[in-house]
Amino acid sequence: MSLDIKCNTVRALPGLTSLLILALLTAQAVAIVEQASDAGMPAADTTTVPAQASTLDVAAIRRAQLFGDASNAAVAAPVVAAARAVESPLDIRLLGVIAARRNEDSVAIVAESGRQRAYSAGETLQHHNNARLIEIAAHRILLDVAGEHQFVELEKAK
Numbered sequence: 231m232s233l234d235i236k237c238n239t240v241r242a243l244p245g246l247t248s249l250l251i252l253a254l255l256t257a258q259a260v261a262i263v264e265q266a267s268d269a270g271m272p273a274a275d276t277t278t279v280p281a282q283a284s285t286l287d288v289a290a291i292r293r294a295q296l297f298g299d300a301s302n303a304a305v306a307a308p309v310v311a312a313a314r315a316v317e318s319p320l321d322i323r324l325l326g327v328i329a330a331r332r333n334e335d336s337v338a339i340v341a342e343s344g345r346q347r348a349y350s351a352g353e354t355l356q357h358h359n360n361a362r363l364i365e366i367a368a369h370r371i372l373l374d375v376a377g378e379h380q381f382v383e384l385e386k387a388k
Contacts, residue, residue: 315372318380320358327384329368336366340382 325346326339333351340349342357355361358375365372369384 315379315381318361318373318375318382320355320361320373320375320380320382322355322358322361322382324371324382324384327366327368327371329366333365338363338366338371340371 321342323341324338325341328337330336336351338349339346340355340363341347342355345356347356349355349363351363351366353363355363355373361373361375361380363371364374364379370381373380373382
């Protein structure tokens with residue numbers, strides 16, 4: 231008979247444990263609400279809606295510089311003087327640029343022969359084997375074509 235009592239007690243333990251945990255969580259929630267009301271903080275009321283909508287302070291958001299400061303960003307500083315480069319006569323189009331602080335981290339999306347491909351600095355163009363991409367700037371790329379520096383401007387949005 232004592233074995234039956236022990237088995238029943240063991241079977242009841244998970245339920246008792248759950249009840250104990252529920253009681254502790256309830257006590258913790260009550261303590262949090264009491265602390266909030268003692269500190270002068272209003273209890274959360276999800277049924278009321280403020281009479282006026284709050285205003286959005288756009289200037290404060292700009293000052294926060296959540297995504298960095300564009301005015302101080304050193305985005306792919308040109309390595310080759312633009313005066314030495316000429317506009318490229320190659321049949322390629324610059325469709326997009328991901329300009330990073332370091333030139334080697336930048337990516338250019340170039341269309342050649344009707345196909346788009348992403349290139350990094352130092353790569354040779356797929357359909358123009360004598361053209362090597364040497365620099366990626368925010369609005370253009372520089373190529374070394376048989377020792378001559380050429381640039382391709384980013385296409386304007388239509």
